[in-house]
Amino acid sequence: MLTKMLPDQVSKHWDIIKFAIEESLPPVAGENPNKMNNILMSILTDKTQCWASYKVGEEGRQFEGILLTRVLYDDASGTRSLLLYCAYGYTKVSRESWFNGMQTVMKFAKSRNCTQLVTYTELEYLVNMAKDFGADSTYYFITFDIDKMMENVKNLNNLE
DSSP, rough: EEEEEHHHHHTTTHEEEEEEEEHHOGGGGGTTTTHHHHHHHHHHHHHHEEEEEEETTEEEEEEEEEEEEEEEEETTEEEEEEEEEEEEESSOOOHHHHHHHHHHHHHHHHTTTTSSSOOHHHHHHHHHHHHHHHHOOSSOOOOOHHHHHHHHHHHHHHOO
């Protein structure tokens, strides 16, 4: 079951959540020394949403995974998209759990007037699962480290 966490729940479980975020941050997060504090503040103010996937068993509730989402607004097109910012599984997450979680996230996206769900991943099986859900994975997400890129350009110019 996937549930949007309330600020007091995020604060209470921050150590577990922080670990999951650190393990799954996308390359866009960069190396800002305050990034985890910034992420926490963004969650506590609901600019970013923190979702917990959990199983209920004999031992009570057990975290299965953490997901962060954020609504993006594109001024040029006037559209809103829900970004799956990062996701982390503490255990192997079943396909059924993914499917149920995606339904929850899609309902949330619809409630925020989003027209699409967007994400990035390096995991091939997630790309394939997304395709099974009808996603378009035609485009690539490419990142450049500006300092490295400038050095490469400088080196290439020296070859001329």
